[in-house]
Amino acid sequence: xxxxxxxxxxxxxxxxxxxxxxxxxxxxxxxxxxxxxxxxxxxxxxxxxxxxxxxxxxxxxxxxxxxxxxxxxxxxxxxxxxxxxxxxxxxxxxxxxxxxxxxxxxxxxxxxxxxxxxxxxxxxxxxxxxxxxxxxxxxxxxxxxxxxxxxxxxxxxxxxxxxxxxxxxxxxxxxxxxxxxxxxxxxxxxxxxxxxxxxxxxxxxxxxxxxxxxxxxxxxxxxxxxxxxxxxxxxxxxxxxxxxxxxxxxxxxxx
Numbered sequence: 001x002x003x004x005x006x007x008x009x010x011x012x013x014x015x016x017x018x019x020x021x022x023x024x025x026x027x028x029x030x031x032x033x034x035x036x037x038x039x040x041x042x043x044x045x046x047x048x049x050x051x052x053x054x055x056x057x058x059x060x061x062x063x064x065x066x067x068x069x070x071x072x073x074x075x076x077x078x079x080x081x082x083x084x085x086x087x088x089x090x091x092x093x094x095x096x097x098x099x100x101x102x103x104x105x106x107x108x109x110x111x112x113x114x115x116x117x118x119x120x121x122x123x124x125x126x127x128x129x130x131x132x133x134x135x136x137x138x139x140x141x142x143x144x145x146x147x148x149x150x151x152x153x154x155x156x157x158x159x160x161x162x163x164x165x166x167x168x169x170x171x172x173x174x175x176x177x178x179x180x181x182x183x184x185x186x187x188x189x190x191x192x193x194x195x196x197x198x199x200x201x202x203x204x205x206x207x208x209x210x211x212x213x214x215x216x217x218x219x220x221x222x223x224x225x226x227x228x229x230x231x232x233x234x235x236x237x238x239x240x241x242x243x244x245x246x247x248x249x250x251x252x253x254x255x
Contacts, residue, residue, distance in 0.1 A: 004028040005146035009245035011036040020050040031071035032106035032146035060092030067092035068106040107147035112168035157219040188230030
């Protein structure tokens with residue numbers, strides 16, 4: 001089983017850059033997208049989903065911002081829109097499809113880089129989402145939560161970790177939150193289960209046009225899974241080319 005996740009930074013822009021054509025050759029069973037920046041009614045039939053997939057959307061209420069989507073080859077038993085947050089569900093940050101006792105979700109954690117107001121909102125999201133994660137962990141379901149978590153967990157997960165310790169995305173409080181997710185809450189970083197190589201980044205700043213070329217990046221995108229599925233991970237990669245957005249796809253294969 002192959003699961004692919006990508007922050008597309010605008011789905012229509014990604015489609016114009018050939019994302020769907022590239023996806024045809026990837027053999028993904030599930031595709032989780034973040035920051036789609038579009039509502040389904042704004043998309044053409046060709047943009048709604050690549051051939052062979054069923055598409056499910058959770059757009060943000062604010063046009064041109066946020067939003068998540070999930071493409072699946074199998075028909076889900078149930079699709080859950082949002083995680084029960086009055087503050088963050090209107091931003092389109094969570095969609096979950098259930099197949100028997102397996103859940104696949106697309107998650108978009110807020111960024112805190114635009115100032116103190118959004119950083120405070122990010123911390124509120126983390127607190128609320130932790131409660132949701134605990135509920136999933138206690139449910140006994142097998143879960144794959146894919147997406148842009150907007151935190152680099154360890155020093156290995158960004159190029160210039162010394163210079164970024166006071167910047168959102170690598171703050172001690174943010175990293176401690178992932179410590180909780182991958183510790184007491186009970187989830188696993190599927191990518192790091194099978195790929196412990198340095199230089200594995202999924203986002204590059206666009207402020208300097210050569211950061212992707214020089215691989216000066218951050219690993220902000222994850223597949224966060226329950227332990228049983230973590231043990232089933234057999235391969236993981238982040239293909240930097242071709243570029244569809246400022247992020248790259250995170251691909252994990254499960255036995």
